[in-house]
Amino acid sequence: MTTFAKGLEGIVAAETRMSFIDGEKGILEYVGIPIDDLARNSSFEETVFLLWNTRLPRRGELAEFSEQVRQRYKVPTALAKLILQMPKDAQPMHVLRTMTSALALYDPSPNANDIPSARAKAMNILAQLPTIIAYFDRHRRGEAIVEPRSDLGYAANFLYMLNGKEPTEAVRRAFDVCMILHADHGLNNSTFAARVVISTLSDMYSAITAAIGSLRGPLHGGANEEVMEMLGEIPSMAAVEPYIMDKLAHRAEGARIMGFGHRVYKTIDPRATFLKTFSKQIATDTGNLPLYEKSSKIEEIMKREVGAKGIYPNVDFYSATTYHSIGLKLDLFTPMFAMSRVSGWAGHCIEQLDGNRLFRPKAQYVGPHGVRYTPMDQR
16 A cells, blocks of 8 residues: 655655654664763764764774865865855855855766765765855955865864854854754755665765755755844844744744744754753853843743643754854854755765665655547637
8 A cells, every 4th residue: 555644754764873863752862872972072073973984983083084074175276266256145055055066077986976985075075065165155255265274173174264263162162062963863854855866876966965955945954044033033131022922922824933843853852952051151152142041031931831832942943042153144054054964964875875775755646537638729
């Protein structure tokens, strides 16, 4: 029998060893390690190694892996020139999607999809996405691009290229934590898109480009931008309560409180637990505590009004405060998500290639049958 599940709700379409989610209990693990442990103790580079190798690295392995990433920061010269030709009013996610696809043009064997080649391409994309984003952002601001530094780690190098100066340790760590928390999340929409593309035995560049296109949608990666827009609409602490209550009163007309609720989690998003504490600290350190206080007040009201319905903050709610506090522009929030999630996308593509089977679901036809063709002069 054929079973129809709208949006593939409840359908198991792939096996993975990378991340485990229990939405009822609020559990997220990367290769069995709770996300909170990784956020507190790990680095993004170590987390990527964990996802791609399904184990934690030894000291020498992590040093070698990190060095391999650092040596790939620089984009091809022709691609750098192409970035500087992009319209300055272009949306960063469109630029990122286009430039990721263009990376294939500078790969001498872009179609190679054996697992060693796929891993090498994944590392190139992982290393060069931050450079693409930083180059474009400086270009649109009319500022000279800042070349990457191979002596800096992933988070520090990106913030250095973006701002032209090394970040403080607090800001670097905040960004690194956000990268860890967004690295993988089961078979979400963009990850599924990547696995579908690579299942045709296409190339890693095509698969990651498709994933970026999926992530750009406001129902997926754009949510943290909408959280920041919401916070910006609330002028003061005194205005928080009436604003939220008005939104709740108009839910029937489609009003939404951004950053609350999740397709998977029926309790608190485990990624938000540590990020809430961390966002308070970074907001305090950067003079953005009022922004955090507004966020905390919104959470308090939502818990009081709809907490019994299982509507809790998700990772987007407090990542918005964190990204703003470290100085990122609103339209860079989703590209930051892509910078992190490329680790998960690539890992899933590698898993898919190992024992691949082409995705080919059925569609349930709901149209008419036996309709006679009507000649043109009789229509």
